[in-house]
Amino acid sequence: MLDYKKLEEMGKEAGFTAVVPLDVNTIECKEKVREMCAADKCHRYGHTWTCPPACGTLEEMRQRLTPYSEGILVQTVGEVEDSMDFEAIAEISKAHNESFFALQQQLKAAYGSVLPLPQNGCARCKECTYPDAPCRFPEDAGYSMSAYGMLVLEVCKLNSLQYYYGSDHMAFTSCFLLKE
Template sequence: MTIKRQLEDKRRLFGIHEYAFAKTSDLLFSMGTRLLCEGNQCGHYGATWACPPAVGSYNSCVAKCRSYENVCLLSTVTDLKGQYDFRGWHRARIFHEAATAKSARLFRAHYPGALVLSTEGCILCDQCTYPDAPCRYPDQIFPSVEGYGIVVMDLASKTGLSYNNGPETVTYFSFVLF
């Protein structure tokens, strides 16, 4: 059974809202996206193995992504109780990371070297070991899509996925490169 068929069969079970396949040549990279990470709005820059500078230079991230042929873009959508529903945002992120982990296992069963990128930072540990010790879970960590300089909205648009799913929702994206 192909990976596309397996993903379709598991999509609802995993909690995936939408997904699409593309070529990595369709990815748009922007140093501006990477610079947003360096602005540290989320507080993860220089604080986790999943974010810059730990993920490598902008150029090394682009080269790593380009070394793969295909990419699958996955999204999850969670309803919020309002735009300031911070618990809802946190719950949505946990839900998304769980969906990403399930998808990662599916892809890596077929493509062991698949690169999985997800949302800002990492939520596996209460306190990251960066930069003092190696990551405790290197096979479970999903580096930040934006940390790699990828413009998420561009690929979502190219593949027909919804980037915004309504005023009181949060949409998260992950990429699986294989």
């Protein structure tokens, strides 16, 4: 089993508010999440290599998960005035993405193999090359949790991580999968 205390320390140092173990047995790849993606409320559907439909079928995504037996959920929580405080929300999202990429590099160096699953899809480049040119960094590109059919709220609940902190806070949640 991985040293989750050490992983928590690494995650906190990278800037996350919370880092908890993720039991991979709680991950379910659900078709209904793909249907939610297609509604494109997050404006990522059809805009990046790492979200549907370009990411591949749900079965292909399920196969990507199989080599990984351990994981962590990472979360950034920040204050907002309300759900329309887009400036604050963008700041929290930016901080989350920066922490995510920093920790991804550290985990890669420490564990060799890591599968990054950012909540809102890959944010490696300012603008994704999709669909005009191949992905610039295929080894670093993170496929979104939703692309795997994961319901973030449910995954948090099943792993004892709070998801909603009230109307005056915003939380971004992602995860990493690792091999023992």
